[in-house]
Amino acid sequence: MAKIHVNTTINGAPTEFLCDANQTLLDVLRDNLGLTGSKEGCGSGDCGACSVTVNGRLVCSCLVLAPEAQGMKIETIEGMAQGDKLHPLQKKFVEMAALQCGICTPGFLIASKALLEKYPNPTEDEVRYWLAGNLCRCTGYDKIVTAVLDVAADMRGSAR
Amino acid sequence: MSHQEHRPNTEGKYKWIGTRPDRPDGADKVTGRARFGADFNLPGQLIGKVLRSPHAHAVIKSIDTSKALALSGVKAVITAKDFPDQPNLIVPTGEMQVNMRDITRNIMAREKALYEGHPVAAVAAVSEAVAKQALALIKVDYKVLPHVIDVAEAMKPGAPILHDHLLTEGASPPATKPSNIAKRIEFKKGDAKAGFAQAEVVIEKDYTTQAVHQGYIEPHATLASAAEDGQIQVWSTTQGHFQVRGFCARLLGVDTSQIRVTPTEIGGGFGGKTVVYLEPLAMRLSQKTGKPVKMTMAREDVFRASGPAPGGNVKVKIGAMKDGRIVAAECIVEMQAGAFPGSPVGPACMCSFACYDIENVYIEGFDVVSNRPKVAAYRAPGAPISAWAVESTMDILAQRLDMDPIDLRLKNAAKAGTKTAYGVTFNTIGMVETLQAVKDSEHYKSPVKPGWGRGVAAGFWFNIGADSSAASHVGEDGSVTVISGNPDIGGSRASLALMAAEELGVDYNKVRPIIADTASIGFNFVTGGSRVTFATGLAVVNSVRDMIRELKVRAAKIWKIDPEAVIWENGMAKPAGNQVGTFEPLSLADLAAQAGRTGGPINGHAQLNVTGAGPGFGVHCVDLKVDDDTGCVTVGRYTAAQDVGTAIHPSYVEGQLQGGAVQGVGWALNEEYIYNAQGKLENPGFLDYRMPVASDLPKIETILVEVPNPQHPYGVRGVGEVPIVPPIAAVGNAIARATGVRMVDLPMSPPRLSAALDAARPRRMAAE
Numbered sequence: 001m002a003k004i005h006v007n008t009t010i011n012g013a014p015t016e017f018l019c020d021a022n023q024t025l026l027d028v029l030r031d032n033l034g035l036t037g038s039k040e041g042c043g044s045g046d047c048g049a050c051s052v053t054v055n056g057r058l059v060c061s062c063l064v065l066a067p068e069a070q071g072m073k074i075e076t077i078e079g080m081a082q083g084d085k086l087h088p089l090q091k092k093f094v095e096m097a098a099l100q101c102g103i104c105t106p107g108f109l110i111a112s113k114a115l116l117e118k119y120p121n122p123t124e125d126e127v128r129y130w131l132a133g134n135l136c137r138c139t140g141y142d143k144i145v146t147a148v149l150d151v152a153a154d155m156r157g158s159a160r
Numbered sequence: 161m162s163h164q165e166h167r168p169n170t171e172g173k174y175k176w177i178g179t180r181p182d183r184p185d186g187a188d189k190v191t192g193r194a195r196f197g198a199d200f201n202l203p204g205q206l207i208g209k210v211l212r213s214p215h216a217h218a219v220i221k222s223i224d225t226s227k228a229l230a231l232s233g234v235k236a237v238i239t240a241k242d243f244p245d246q247p248n249l250i251v252p253t254g255e256m257q258v259n260m261r262d263i264t265r266n267i268m269a270r271e272k273a274l275y276e277g278h279p280v281a282a283v284a285a286v287s288e289a290v291a292k293q294a295l296a297l298i299k300v301d302y303k304v305l306p307h308v309i310d311v312a313e314a315m316k317p318g319a320p321i322l323h324d325h326l327l328t329e330g331a332s333p334p335a336t337k338p339s340n341i342a343k344r345i346e347f348k349k350g351d352a353k354a355g356f357a358q359a360e361v362v363i364e365k366d367y368t369t370q371a372v373h374q375g376y377i378e379p380h381a382t383l384a385s386a387a388e389d390g391q392i393q394v395w396s397t398t399q400g401h402f403q404v405r406g407f408c409a410r411l412l413g414v415d416t417s418q419i420r421v422t423p424t425e426i427g428g429g430f431g432g433k434t435v436v437y438l439e440p441l442a443m444r445l446s447q448k449t450g451k452p453v454k455m456t457m458a459r460e461d462v463f464r465a466s467g468p469a470p471g472g473n474v475k476v477k478i479g480a481m482k483d484g485r486i487v488a489a490e491c492i493v494e495m496q497a498g499a500f501p502g503s504p505v506g507p508a509c510m511c512s513f514a515c516y517d518i519e520n521v522y523i524e525g526f527d528v529v530s531n532r533p534k535v536a537a538y539r540a541p542g543a544p545i546s547a548w549a550v551e552s553t554m555d556i557l558a559q560r561l562d563m564d565p566i567d568l569r570l571k572n573a574a575k576a577g578t579k580t581a582y583g584v585t586f587n588t589i590g591m592v593e594t595l596q597a598v599k600d601s602e603h604y605k606s607p608v609k610p611g612w613g614r615g616v617a618a619g620f621w622f623n624i625g626a627d628s629s630a631a632s633h634v635g636e637d638g639s640v641t642v643i644s645g646n647p648d649i650g651g652s653r654a655s656l657a658l659m660a661a662e663e664l665g666v667d668y669n670k671v672r673p674i675i676a677d678t679a680s681i682g683f684n685f686v687t688g689g690s691r692v693t694f695a696t697g698l699a700v701v702n703s704v705r706d707m708i709r710e711l712k713v714r715a716a717k718i719w720k721i722d723p724e725a726v727i728w729e730n731g732m733a734k735p736a737g738n739q740v741g742t743f744e745p746l747s748l749a750d751l752a753a754q755a756g757r758t759g760g761p762i763n764g765h766a767q768l769n770v771t772g773a774g775p776g777f778g779v780h781c782v783d784l785k786v787d788d789d790t791g792c793v794t795v796g797r798y799t800a801a802q803d804v805g806t807a808i809h810p811s812y813v814e815g816q817l818q819g820g821a822v823q824g825v826g827w828a829l830n831e832e833y834i835y836n837a838q839g840k841l842e843n844p845g846f847l848d849y850r851m852p853v854a855s856d857l858p859k860i861e862t863i864l865v866e867v868p869n870p871q872h873p874y875g876v877r878g879v880g881e882v883p884i885v886p887p888i889a890a891v892g893n894a895i896a897r898a899t900g901v902r903m904v905d906l907p908m909s910p911p912r913l914s915a916a917l918d919a920a921r922p923r924r925m926a927a928e
Contacts, residue, residue, distance in 0.1 A: 094183065097811035103427025
């Protein structure tokens with residue numbers, strides 16, 4: 001079967017790729033485009049390790065078909081730092097040891113960024129429910145939730 | 161902010177140890193730059209896929225691969241015939257042991273398929289799609305046999321026998337007929353019978369647990385590239401790349417020196433990545449095709465065919481005097497090994513009463529095979545299972561005696577000099593201090609909310625040392641590289657660099673820790689047993705000391721004095737003794753700049769078999785409530801305390817306590833392997849195998865109690881495993897106190913808990 005030609009924008013850069021009709025966005029990011037920061041933990045949308053945003057909406061890229069990316073703006077973990085400057089969430093995750101093995105970290109960062117863009121002043125419960133689609137087996141979530149709340153406070157400019 | 165309490169025992173003593181700098185691999189891991197198992201590719205690589213048995217137990221009569229091989233794009237198909245058979249030889253894997261004869265049968269079924277998901281063949285093809293098509297073309301002629309899943313059933317006479325050669329080891333009288341009971345072990349101290357006769361109160365209870373999975377988020381993945389001259393390179397997500405090398409060398413019949421394994425970043429392991437599954441298959445396929453072969457497991461494969469931790473049945477009997485002094489204890493553990501012998505029943509038995517100083521103890525354990533995937537280590541393997549039973553029974557005893565559960569444990573706590581039932585006498589330990597820390601905590605002092613329950617439980621783990629190698633190199637500018645060989649699974653690069661910086665007296669940021677492949681550093685045992693910061697940390701410290709010795713020689717050479725008259729202080733060589741003040745100190749950078757003229761490069765190295773691991777004790781306290789209608793548990797407050805030796809990087813020590821506690825909460829409340837009548841796993845995915853998510857949990861408060869290990873220069877104790885031991889019973893005890901219903905079967909999931917609440921309703925209503 002002929003490949004499908006897709007025009008999209010990934011991390012701000014116009015990007016085109018050829019894919020099979022049944023390929024997922026995650027597979028194209030990882031296998032076709034070499035963007036291996038998005039991880040496959042389950043392939044069924046249960047772990048969130050493959051989280052990206054499509055036109056600003058948080059999705060599991062393992063549940064998106066690659067041809068659906070046509071004309072969309074995709075943001076992945078590779079686009080989160082600006083030049084040599086880490087995003088405040090990235091910086092805080094390292095500072096506060098909000099990761100141990102690090103496999104879930106890209107997904108948590110993408111999901112947390114999407115949260116703070118939509119709700120800059122979340123409660124702890126809101127952070128916990130927003131991140132309930134991302135599995136972490138190492139940290140028990142404590143330091144992740146604390147880091148996100150801290151960044152939210154910093155970004156609002158109100159010291160806690 | 162979550163409440164984290166650190167009680168350092170080393171205040172002011174150290175410059176770097178006990179601080180919380182950014183981890184050296186932090187930037188890589190928050191940007192997606194870090195490369196994990198599935199992130200490695202080579203030009204021209206093939207994709208390998210495994211055909212797995214659909215049956216729980218079946219004879220493999222024949223395998224016809226001809227149609228698969230004929231498919232365009234298929235480059236090779238392998239079966240057990242492609243691997244030499246292995247001798248009956250026991251080898252260590254982390255804290256457990258496996259038999260080479262079994263390993264080769266586990267990576268590829270030989271005579272029989274022994275569990276659903278057991279590999280029977282593998283293919284290498286130009287794409288995943290072609291590989292999948294090829295799997296469908298392999299014809300396996302099975303003779304399906306009766307199967308057995310449950311441990312108690314597997315132990316019964318007349319149960320389907322998995323291995324005709326298996327005679328129960330340790331049986332008395334000696335076994336003469338094949339059995340699914342691979343081994344019987346016992347530990348005795350004093351006279352349990354006499355102890356129970358003397359007891360004023362005896363509590364006896366039976367408990368069950370189900371198999372659970374380690375649940376690492378990264379599935380197994382490997383890439384192998386075999387060259388025509390016999391050399392093989394492998395990239396693998398593993399807790400022990402030397403272990404991968406050693407196993408694969410045997411499985412393929414090649415020298416270890418022919419195999420070079422590079423560990424990728426590892427996305428969790430918890431013990432489950434201390435064995436090999438895909439690596440030998442990918443290597444063999446690569447040998448056959450002359451191409452690199454990449455293999456990854458789908459999540460479903462991870463559940464069906466890798467790692468689980470065993471379930472088991474535990475009988476506990478505790479006898480005490482009315483003042484709470486325990487005079488006798490008995491524990492009998494029947495544990496799933498999976499399809500091949502080798503469950504962690506030994507450590508389960510040894511840990512069962514290790515928290516307590518008890519005069520008369522009897523412990524018996526059975527290692528039982530059944531048609532399940534072969535179990536692998538999972539964080540303090542075995543200990544959570546016996547602790548769940550023992551600590552629940554302790555809680556019943558506390559209730560019966562109307563004693564505070566911490567006071568009961570304090571009255572019986574193990575201390576320095578306590579002799580365990582398995583024969584070891586404890587050196588300096590922190591069981592009492594850890595109990596006291598919880599007793600003194602704001603959490604424990606706060607009133608329990610009406611309708612809620614508070615549970616307390618303790619736990620023990622040995623921790624291990626074993627073989628480690630490390631090297632330290634001074635760069636031309638005086639900055640330092642520290643090289644070791646243990647995959648960093650939770651921040652160990654940071655702890656190793658902190659110890660090196662402390663020892664050397666230089667800035668933490670001047671030390672770069674590197675994890676080398678199997679060809680670039682001496683042997684290192686697996687990342688497991690809570691050993692890396694302790695044992696590999698000691699190797700790093702010794703390698704730095706070796707380097708400092710050389711640095712002093714160089715300074716002495718420059719100053720033309722005796723090396724004995726040089727000391728190393730704050731990152732500089734200084735003249736000492738009668739030479740004090742004679743020369744300006746020489747920094748690392750000064751000495752590095754002159755290295756060429758004073759004897760060449762300046763390196764240090766160390767290799768040792770590390771003994772003296774300090775055991776750890778944990779005490780957890782949880783407040784929760786139970787929904788009376790649904791049986792759903794809400795955890796409201798959680799505190800984990802532990803004697804952590806010295807917290808080298810306290811944030812990552814807290815992280816171990818928090819992560820272990822939450823895995824234990826999952827084990828207690830939701831996680832279980834569910835098999836159907838055909839012996840097939842019904843929940844091989846994260847939707848139906850329900851691990852805790854952020855919204856299930858409160859903050860996890862920690863108390864780091866520092867009781868330094870006297871047998872380590874910085875007092876390090878392993879910390880990673882203890883935290884998963886207490887939580888299951890802590891949760892069960894809290895449920896019992898919240899509802900009046902004592903749960904004895906895991907998991908305490910909503911259906912099981914609501915059924916128990918319903919059954920107890922008449923009694924509970926009468927009590928009200």
